[in-house]
Amino acid sequence: MERALKPVIEVKNVNKSFGENHVLRDFSMEVVPGENLVILGKSGSGKSVLIKCIIKLMQPDSGQIVVLDEDINGLDQEELDKLRAKVGFLFQSNALYDSMTVRENLEFPLRIHWTKEEREKNAESAVLEALEDVGLLHTVNMMPSELSGGMRKRIALARALILKPSVILYDEPTTGLDPITAREISELMVSMQKKYNATSVIISHDMNCIRITSNRVIMLIEGRRYADDTYENLRLSKDPKIREFFD
Numbered sequence: 001m002e003r004a005l006k007p008v009i010e011v012k013n014v015n016k017s018f019g020e021n022h023v024l025r026d027f028s029m030e031v032v033p034g035e036n037l038v039i040l041g042k043s044g045s046g047k048s049v050l051i052k053c054i055i056k057l058m059q060p061d062s063g064q065i066v067v068l069d070e071d072i073n074g075l076d077q078e079e080l081d082k083l084r085a086k087v088g089f090l091f092q093s094n095a096l097y098d099s100m101t102v103r104e105n106l107e108f109p110l111r112i113h114w115t116k117e118e119r120e121k122n123a124e125s126a127v128l129e130a131l132e133d134v135g136l137l138h139t140v141n142m143m144p145s146e147l148s149g150g151m152r153k154r155i156a157l158a159r160a161l162i163l164k165p166s167v168i169l170y171d172e173p174t175t176g177l178d179p180i181t182a183r184e185i186s187e188l189m190v191s192m193q194k195k196y197n198a199t200s201v202i203i204s205h206d207m208n209c210i211r212i213t214s215n216r217v218i219m220l221i222e223g224r225r226y227a228d229d230t231y232e233n234l235r236l237s238k239d240p241k242i243r244e245f246f247d
């Protein structure tokens with residue numbers, strides 16, 4: 001019998017509370033190589049808390065998280081930095097530096113994770129390739145303030161991809177965009193996943209984005225994994241809690 005693919009991310013029995021607010025309740029999931037997994041949940045259901053725990057911007061109260069074979073709880077800062085080079089993160093806010101050009105924004109991860117020699121040799125071609133990937137080569141010397149919301153999102157995506165991560169985490173990638181731009185970004189996410197053969201975890205409640213990007217959807221309700229299925233099967237579900245997202 002063929003062995004199941006080894007998960008890229010394993011979240012095991014994670015709990016996270018803020019005072020009386022029990023956000024994640026014994027939450028577990030596995031993400032396998034090459035899939036685009038969407039975490040769907042209402043506002044305030046704990047999606048961002050989960051993704052922050054995965055990248056160790058936040059500490060769970062209990063449970064275990066393993067990313068690319070590393071139990072992240074046991075990592076020191078240096079090991080964590082190494083792991084983060086393999087995990088791209090697209091923030092909801094884009095988190096671009098307004099005082100830096102597009103080129104400087106894209107060089108930022110290289111400054112953290114590459115040596116001076118590596119940067120001198122490869123930074124320019126990496127920046128240009130990442131910009132070409134997202135169709136914005138001509139913006140290399142522009143400031144983020146000169147770009148539209150959709151363009152800023154593309155630049156943030158280029159920056160998340162520049163180190164060619166094996167895992168990409170997307171926090172509500174289409175929030176705040178008009179429907180046409182949102183669709184373009186969703187399609188770009190799929191083509192980037194194909195080009196780099198990355199594994200993606202996407203937090204979203206944009207049903208169109210989920211339809212375009214997902215291979216599988218986990219529904220987070222009251223801190224638990226309420227459903228775990230394809231978009232199409234969930235769309236056909238008669239469960240009222242699931243229907244709420246589609247109707």
Ligand SMILES: Nc1ncnc2c1ncn2[C@@H]1O[C@H](COP(=O)(O)OP(=O)(O)OP(=O)(O)O)[C@@H](O)[C@H]1O
Nearest residue numbers: 018021023041042043044045046047048049050172
């Ligand atoms: N640092 C924090 N301190 C206290 N409470 C927090 C903190 N971060 C998140 N929370 C709480 O955890 C719950 C889940 O928040 P989270 O941001 O994960 O929601 P979400 O599902 O991502 O929502 P949205 O779709 O609106 O972004 C909320 O009740 C929120 O108030």
